[in-house]
Structure formats: structure tokens, C-alpha cells
Amino acid sequence: MTTLKTILTNATAIAVASAFVFPVLLSGPAKAFPDGPIEFVIPFGAGGGADIEGRVLAKEMSKVLGVPVVPINKPGAGGAVTYTYVKNSKPNGNTIAWSSTSILTTTNIGNVPYGYDAFDHIGRVEYQPMPFAVKGDAPYKTLKAFAAACKKAPGTLKVANSSAGSATHLAAIALMDAIGCKAIHLPAGVTRRNATVLSGESNAMIAPLTGAVNLAKAKKIRVLAMPSEKRNAVMPNVPTAKELGFDAELDLFRSLSVAKGTPIGVKAKLAGAMTAAANSKAFTDLAEKNGFTIAPMQVGQFEAYLKQENAKVVKIMKAAGLYQSKMK
Amino acid sequence: MNPDILQGLSQASLPINLLATAIGVLLGLIVGMIPGLTISSGIIIVLPLTFVLEPDLSIALLLGLYVSGMTGGSFSAILLNIPGTPSASATAIDGYPMAQRGEAGQALGISITAGFLGGMFSFLCLYLIAPLLAEVALQFHAADLFSLVFFGLTIICSFAAKSLVKGLLSAIIGLLIVTVGQDPVMGTARYTFGDVNILSGIHFLTALIGLFAIPQLVGSLTDTGVSTAGARQHFGSILPKWETLKKIRRSVSIGSSIGAFLGILPGVGGPIAAFISYDYAKKASKKPEDFGHGSIEGIAAPESANNAVTGGALIPMMTLGIPGDPVTAILIGALLVHGLAPGPLLFIERADFAYGVIFSFFWANIFNLIIALSGLRMLVKVLATPKAMLMPAIALFCVIGSYALRNSFFDVYVMLFFGLIGLAMKKLNMPVVPMLLGLVLGKQLEEHLRVALTSSKGDISIFFTSPFSLLFLSLSAISIVWAFVAEHRKKSNLSKGVAP
Structure with a gap:
């Protein structure tokens, strides 16, 4: 018990001390960078x-x-x-x-x-690119098929993103504009974005590659395209939007x-x-x-x-x- | 066998993880034992120290604390007639008379064993139900989730509040506080007065530290101190005999089932489960007249119930991201700090981690039994620790904790501000738990509502056409009506002079 107490006391002492010492170190005179x-x-x-x-x-x-x-x-x-x-x-x-x-x-x-x-x-x-993905068993096998389905029923397909105004939202807007699709952009949130695709609430999503790679590997989602500069090494088979003839890149x-x-x-x-x-x-x-x-x-x-x-x-x-x- | 289950098991069984669990159990027993320190405040105090750990280690430690806190609470309830945690209140009814008869050791032994049995039962529930529930929850749309969260909010009002009006008020204040900061859907600023610190919103853990810990600190200033003489008495044998275990069979089964079930319901928590199961065990007992005079069944029922609550409460937390009780609300925060979002996707994207949590919970119960039984005589000496030493340390941890959450000193002021709110609420006899649930669920409630309405282009009927949503809304209606009926009954009971 006493040792535990000593450890705790020391730990808090260090924590308190560093809280004071850090700003001092940071504001010290700039001689030769880096000096702290x-x-x-x-x-x-x-x-x-x-x-x-x-x-x-x-x-x-x-x-x-x-x-x-x-x-x-x-x-x-x-x-x-x-x-x-x-x-x-x-x-x-x-x-x-x-x-x-x-x-x-x-x-x-x-x-x-x-x-x-x-x-x-x-x-x-x-x-990193932001892949455009649909559910693993969705009827759309290609971006063109998605565009065609969207044109048949404008304003009904839903595309999930991380939050309104975020990079994923902007990429989704750019891509949907490029393929001529009037979609509902669903600001599902970082924690719910992937789930809305799996539950079928959203028809597609734009996610950062690192946030989609596990689901894609498990074949729970299918990546149709990437609105990116060039193909990504992790998913070399996924075409960029530009290759498919759609001008969207973010x-x-x-x-x-x-x-x-x-x-x-x-x-x-x-x-x-x-x-x-x-x-x-x-x-x-x-x-x-x-x-x-x-x-x-x-x-x-x-x-x-x-x-x-x-x-x-x-x-x-x-x-x-x-x-x-x-x-x- | 599912490889994720094996990986979770082996991860949770690594020596370092077991060590973290054991440390958590030790801390929990101490925190639970000290009257005035609830498990929630114990977890809040330890939480910032776990930020530096890997997520699986930190959750193992916190689960250990959670499980053993329930058991620790019964020690002071039995020895001093002061429940260490609210969940142990029912245990004092029969535990203290037993200690007075000189059977303190037996009472403690039964409490520890019953807690272990209740905990293991809830582990089985967690292990079997959680993955299935996650599977179902994966089908939920935003509208269903909105109704589910709404149901969670209605439940707190029927259970946690002594007065319905004060409970509702407390919940609404919590919901209002959540609206401060960045609009979760549009990203624009709300009620921020142009301040970038307020723009990031009020972190609910910061608020919780203030709401829970500060009133306790202030309360202990005016506390004249309790007699700890009971802690030094002779215990006698602690290990319960086989015949004793047979006698408590029935009350343990009742306590475990009620505890696990009530744990699953959002916002109910340990104290209510303990009292309800005490009541049922008394009705089902062959010797109901012994209850209140040192009945071993009267200890076994609430103690198995409050430990069974832990596993039950983890089920909605892990599968739905909705807390079953205040502690799991804080655990959600702890997971989010580590970038892990509890919810149905946890079982798909990070199934190994999800099973790791489940098996850490298993180990927590094992260690709780071992450490509590073997270290009991040493541990109860903590009850003699003067508060003058304890409280400054807690104050320090509150400041460090609220700072460390986002490395922002602004949050320390926010914590202190919520401390004042907590004090005012205590003075006004306003329950804090509804506000806590409002703070935790408010953001989800708004997000799901707005995503659902975006998805339906503003059509409200979406909440009534989805079967899941309809089910949750009906349950909400039932729980609201029940709250009014219970309130009415309580008042008429009071006027008849019967204690509720």
C-alpha cells in the first residue's frame, strides 16, 4: 500500500511538474533550432x-x-x-x-x-484516396451502373459521408455531379457511415481508404471507383473516376x-x-x-x-x- | 470456432492484460469500499491514467474496476452499515446484522461468492447475446436508432428519478448542454459566442467529472468522519460452507437473472436491481421472516444482482453504443478516446477487440473472486484511511483528468463549472443520472433524428413505418405511462405512511 502510494505521489508530482515545466521549455530563447x-x-x-x-x-x-x-x-x-x-x-x-x-x-x-x-x-x-463503395451484394457492379440507376430514379439514392462539409462529403458531391446523379447526401457520421451501407439505409458511401479497407477485404463492401489522381496500391483493381470518364478528383x-x-x-x-x-x-x-x-x-x-x-x-x-x- | 473469439480470448489472457485486469480489480475493491466514492467516480479518476495504455489494456483495467467495485461496496455495507456504493445499499440490510452477530466473515464470504456467481451468469449472457444483438442492430436504420435512444431516455425518468419533474428537468438540461458546440450534421457553430474552445463542444466526460466528483469532494469537507471500528473486528471464517452455498442457490438465481435483465435496460443500474431482487428473493424465500435480521439469502440476492448488472449493462453498450448504466456511459467515452466506436460494427470491423472485452470481463470476475477472498483482511484496512489524505489526491486527478481528455485547460474550467452545477443539483435534490444520460445520449439522439429526416426528405412517418422504430416508440410510451403510475403510487403510499 505504501509503495502504491509512493508511486502515485511520484506520478502526480511528475505530472504536475511537467505541466509547469513544459511551457517554460517551449518558450525558451530560440538559439539554434531545435533547442527544446x-x-x-x-x-x-x-x-x-x-x-x-x-x-x-x-x-x-x-x-x-x-x-x-x-x-x-x-x-x-x-x-x-x-x-x-x-x-x-x-x-x-x-x-x-x-x-x-x-x-x-x-x-x-x-x-x-x-x-x-x-x-x-x-x-x-x-x-490517400476516398473510395466510392456500395454494399457487397448491391446490384451495381460498376460506377456506370450506379449512374444509370440513379438517372432512372433521381433524388432517391443515398450516399453516406462522414459529416456535412467534410472531405468525404465534398468528394461525394464532386463524384455525383460528374456522373450526373442527383443523390441524397446522408451525413451519417464517422461511426455510422459504414453501418448505413451495410444496413442498406444508404446505397453507397465515400470513405477515407483507411476507413474502408477492412470491409472491402472482407467483401462486405464493393469499391466501384476512386475519385483520385491515380490507382491505389492497396486496391490496384479499382479504377479512378477519371479512367471511367468522369471528372472528379479529391x-x-x-x-x-x-x-x-x-x-x-x-x-x-x-x-x-x-x-x-x-x-x-x-x-x-x-x-x-x-x-x-x-x-x-x-x-x-x-x-x-x-x-x-x-x-x-x-x-x-x-x-x-x-x-x-x-x-x- | 470463430477465429475472432480465439483471438479475443488469447488477447485478454496475455499476462500484461491479466495484470491490468488484476490492478483494476484491486482498485475497484478499494474504490467500492470507501463510502462516498462511487464506481463512476472511481472510473472517472482512473480514466485519464489509462489514456496512455493500449485500448485493450485500458478497457481490461476499467472492467476490473467496474466488476470489483460492486463487490467492494458490500464490505463497508456489512462492516460499517454504510454502503460503499449505492448498489450495495440493499446488502447492508442483512449484512450488518450478521456482522453484529460476529458473523462478519461469513457475510463477506457470501457477498463475494454471490457476486462472483452473478457476474459469471452475466458473462454468459454477454457472450451469448451480444453478438446476436449486434447482428440484429446492424439492420437498424437511423429512424430505428432514434427511437431506441429515445426509449433509453424515457427509461431513466421512470427509474432513476425520485421526482419525475426533477428527473425530466435534469435530463432536459443535459440535452440542452449537448447542443452547444458544432452542429453535428451541418458543422456550423451553435451557442459558441465565437469561441473556438466552445466550438468543440462540452465533452461529456469533462462534465461527468465535475458532476460526480466535485460534490463528493465538497461533501467530504463537511463530513465529520465515520467510525471505522467495525473494520478492525474479528471476522471468523470467510470461505462459505457447501451447505451455505446450497441455501443461497435460489436467491442467487433470482438476483442474477434480475440483475442481468435490468442491466440490459438503459439507465437502470445496480441500486435498483439490488433492491428489486432483494424484494423478490424475500417473497420466494422459505424463511422470509429472517430477512432484515441477518439472512444470508438477503445478502446473496442483491450482491449477485449488482454484479450481474455489469455484464448486462455491457450488452447494449457494446452492441448499440447505448449505456446500460452510468459506468458503461463512461466506458463508451473511454473507448471513443481510443478511436473505437462501440456499436454493431464493432463486432464486424474489430470482432477480435469486441471478444477481447468480453473475455476481459470474464477474467475480471475470476480475479474479483480470488483477490477479494484472499486479500480481504488487508483490504478492509483501507476503510481506516483518513479522508484528509484521500480527497486532495482525488481533486488533483479531477484536474488532470479533465485536462488530459483533450489537452485543453479550458476543459478544466468546464469541469469546475459542472462541479457547481452538481452541487446545486445536490442541494435541490435533483438526480444527476438523467442529466448524465442526456449528455451521453443527446448527441446520438440529434444525429439519428436528423439523418433519418434527411434520408426521408423530412417525412416524419419514417418513425412509424419501420417495425423496429415502432416497437421502440411503443416501449417508450409504456415506460412513460409506467413512470406516471409509479409516481402516483409512491405518493399514495407516502400519504398512507408506508415507506416506498
Whole structure:
């Protein structure tokens, strides 16, 4: 009992002490970057794709930089909590956001008074497609068959997504527009999205690849197409929408972003560590297992990519009546 | 045999998992024993410490705590006549008289054994029913789920509330709080005053820490302390004799069945199951006159019932994502923190994990029996721990816990704010459990309602044409009517001077 008590006392002492020490370390004078632990802020909760992938990357970056890169989850409001936190952090490279397509969706739906360009970006790390899938025993064997069925009964087929305004919703809108299908977009939620397809409530869904790969392997769902740049290595037999003659393309990317005004030298060091970590064995193994594509993109190229993706997001959102900028 | 079942079994039986379960059991016995610390608050306090563990380890530890908390509660009920947890209240009726007769050891032994039998019965229910129910639940559409959640909300009002009006009010406040933050369907801001912290909404675990733990902390400040002399008495033999076990056969069967069944119903929980089974066991007993004067059957029935509630309550939690009692509500939160969504899909996408949970529950019951029987004499010394040492530690864990959920200091203020609400509710005699259920179920209720209406293009008839939905709505109607009848009966009983 006394040992247990000692352990508990020590543990709490450490917890309390670190709560005080951490901010001190973080705000210390910036001599040669990196001079202290780096906060790696993950915009989504523990256990999800963003968390698992982010934690491996942070660990590998820590090996390269020689300082702890500490993953911290700050979930909430579709990523807006993390983005606001990092945007308001000191521009010294000690706080980095594990940003993603959500940096474009949250800023365009009107919940935060800034755009994606309120940050300095380090670069892209990876991307993954968002497959379009139907139930394993559904009558639609191809995307064309689905389009034909939809045209026969417009406004009745239902396509599930993770939530309104999310990347999956936008991809679904883009794909349905491309195949000329008037569908009901069902904001089923991350936890219910797959279930609505299996129960037959939805006729189809758009999900991130990592969220659909298990069901596809078990043949519970059939992936008809991917509104993506190119075929994915995990499901090489699934055609892209473009191959089938439909112009819809939206991928889910993950990247690193820091507060605006971070010195160029710091950003260059982070970018180097990011690329090395992205190509590390641990990270490539994870990519192979979960199906995302590692494709590091340095800042210049990434800025252009972001601009292009943002234009896509805004276009789809405006068409669907979701766009609502609060930017001043 | 299904490979997932084997994998779940082997995962739950790994040495490290067994260790986590055993630690949970030990903590649960201690938490359960200390009067004023409920199992819910114990789990809330330990929860943030489990965030760093793998999901299967953390759930193994929490299940251990849940199961053994029920048993620990009976120790103080028997020895001090103060139930360590509300679920052990019925145990005190016959346990304390037995302890006064110098048969404390026998009373504790029966309580532990009956709890084990009840727990194992509910394990069988969980193992056999949960996968089947998940299969059925997979067919549910949003409309069915809305009606099911609605049914869950009506049940709390008929059971958990002493006064129907106060219970309803408490539930509605909980539902209103859930609307703060991001609209779950459209993603737009609601009642946030432009604050990005409020935009992420009120995490129900943060609210629960405040609602449950703070009033207890404040209550203990004004507590003059209880006599712990009973904890130091001589127990005599603890292991129950074979003849004794035969005598409690009937009451254990009654307690186990009632406990497991009531556990499945959302929001009922241990205390009610314990009292109802006590009542039935008395009616079915050959010696009902012994009840209240130290009857072993009077201990066996409620103790088997409150342990059977645990397995029962896990059934709707795992298959539907709907909690059977306050503790499972917190367990849902714990799973979500680890990115695992309880619900029918858990049995398809992560069947190995789902079975791992079921078998961890099995081990929790085994360890509960072993640790409680072997460590009893040591454990009851905890009852003599001064509160002055205990309470500051709990306060610290409340702060760490609410911070660690989302690494946000804003949540610590939210926790303190809910502490004030909890204190006010205590003063007003308003039950907290309906609010808790409102907080836990509110978001689901809204999401299912809106998805169902999106799907039907705004046609309300969807709730009445689906057979599942119709069934749940009819059950809701019955439970509301029953609540009014029970309230009326209670009032007329009171006016006749009969205790309810």
C-alpha cells in the first residue's frame, strides 16, 4: 500500500511538474533550432487514422531532429481547435500542426475567421484516396451502373459521408455531379457511415481508404471507383473516376503547418526532418499496411497544390451551398 | 470456432492484460469500499491514467474496476452499515446484522461468492447475446436508432428519478448542454459566442467529472468522519460452507437473472436491481421472516444482482453504443478516446477487440473472486484511511483528468463549472443520472433524428413505418405511462405512511 502510494505521489508530482515545466521549455530563447521539445499537434482524437499516422511520423522526426517531438491530440470542431491553437502559437517552429484536407474544409465553412493561408506550411507528407463503395451484394457492379440507376430514379439514392462539409462529403458531391446523379447526401457520421451501407439505409458511401479497407477485404463492401489522381496500391483493381470518364478528383492529404512568420531556417530544418521521417521504414511500413501513399512535397510545390485544392473545395462548397467565409 | 473469439480470448489472457485486469480489480475493491466514492467516480479518476495504455489494456483495467467495485461496496455495507456504493445499499440490510452477530466473515464470504456467481451468469449472457444483438442492430436504420435512444431516455425518468419533474428537468438540461458546440450534421457553430474552445463542444466526460466528483469532494469537507471500528473486528471464517452455498442457490438465481435483465435496460443500474431482487428473493424465500435480521439469502440476492448488472449493462453498450448504466456511459467515452466506436460494427470491423472485452470481463470476475477472498483482511484496512489524505489526491486527478481528455485547460474550467452545477443539483435534490444520460445520449439522439429526416426528405412517418422504430416508440410510451403510475403510487403510499 505504501509503495502504491509512493508511486502515485511520484506520478502526480511528475505530472504536475511537467505541466509547469513544459511551457517554460517551449518558450525558451530560440538559439539554434531545435533547442527544446516540439509540440506535434494532432487535430483529431486518439486512435483514428490522423493519430496513428501522426504519432509514427512524430517519432521518426524526433530521431532526425534530436529533440523530443511530442504528439498531442487537440481534437474538436473538425480540426479548428488545433488550427487556432497553432495559428496563435509563437512562430518559432516549436509548435507544429499535423494538418490535413480539414484545414481547407474548416476554414471555408465559416467557423473560423481565417483561411488556410494564415499559416506557413512545411510541406505535404502523404495522401490517400476516398473510395466510392456500395454494399457487397448491391446490384451495381460498376460506377456506370450506379449512374444509370440513379438517372432512372433521381433524388432517391443515398450516399453516406462522414459529416456535412467534410472531405468525404465534398468528394461525394464532386463524384455525383460528374456522373450526373442527383443523390441524397446522408451525413451519417464517422461511426455510422459504414453501418448505413451495410444496413442498406444508404446505397453507397465515400470513405477515407483507411476507413474502408477492412470491409472491402472482407467483401462486405464493393469499391466501384476512386475519385483520385491515380490507382491505389492497396486496391490496384479499382479504377479512378477519371479512367471511367468522369471528372472528379479529391484526395485526403496530410501535411505539416506552423504559425505564420516562422523563420526560413527553422522551416527548412523541419522540412528536412519531415521528408526523412516520411521515408523512414516505420512510416513506409505503416503506409503499406493502411494504404495511404507517401508523397512528400516541399513547400513551394505544396503551396501551389494547396491553392489548387482550396479552389476545388471552395467550388464544390459553393455549388452545394456550404461555403460561408468569415474572413475579414 | 470463430477465429475472432480465439483471438479475443488469447488477447485478454496475455499476462500484461491479466495484470491490468488484476490492478483494476484491486482498485475497484478499494474504490467500492470507501463510502462516498462511487464506481463512476472511481472510473472517472482512473480514466485519464489509462489514456496512455493500449485500448485493450485500458478497457481490461476499467472492467476490473467496474466488476470489483460492486463487490467492494458490500464490505463497508456489512462492516460499517454504510454502503460503499449505492448498489450495495440493499446488502447492508442483512449484512450488518450478521456482522453484529460476529458473523462478519461469513457475510463477506457470501457477498463475494454471490457476486462472483452473478457476474459469471452475466458473462454468459454477454457472450451469448451480444453478438446476436449486434447482428440484429446492424439492420437498424437511423429512424430505428432514434427511437431506441429515445426509449433509453424515457427509461431513466421512470427509474432513476425520485421526482419525475426533477428527473425530466435534469435530463432536459443535459440535452440542452449537448447542443452547444458544432452542429453535428451541418458543422456550423451553435451557442459558441465565437469561441473556438466552445466550438468543440462540452465533452461529456469533462462534465461527468465535475458532476460526480466535485460534490463528493465538497461533501467530504463537511463530513465529520465515520467510525471505522467495525473494520478492525474479528471476522471468523470467510470461505462459505457447501451447505451455505446450497441455501443461497435460489436467491442467487433470482438476483442474477434480475440483475442481468435490468442491466440490459438503459439507465437502470445496480441500486435498483439490488433492491428489486432483494424484494423478490424475500417473497420466494422459505424463511422470509429472517430477512432484515441477518439472512444470508438477503445478502446473496442483491450482491449477485449488482454484479450481474455489469455484464448486462455491457450488452447494449457494446452492441448499440447505448449505456446500460452510468459506468458503461463512461466506458463508451473511454473507448471513443481510443478511436473505437462501440456499436454493431464493432463486432464486424474489430470482432477480435469486441471478444477481447468480453473475455476481459470474464477474467475480471475470476480475479474479483480470488483477490477479494484472499486479500480481504488487508483490504478492509483501507476503510481506516483518513479522508484528509484521500480527497486532495482525488481533486488533483479531477484536474488532470479533465485536462488530459483533450489537452485543453479550458476543459478544466468546464469541469469546475459542472462541479457547481452538481452541487446545486445536490442541494435541490435533483438526480444527476438523467442529466448524465442526456449528455451521453443527446448527441446520438440529434444525429439519428436528423439523418433519418434527411434520408426521408423530412417525412416524419419514417418513425412509424419501420417495425423496429415502432416497437421502440411503443416501449417508450409504456415506460412513460409506467413512470406516471409509479409516481402516483409512491405518493399514495407516502400519504398512507408506508415507506416506498
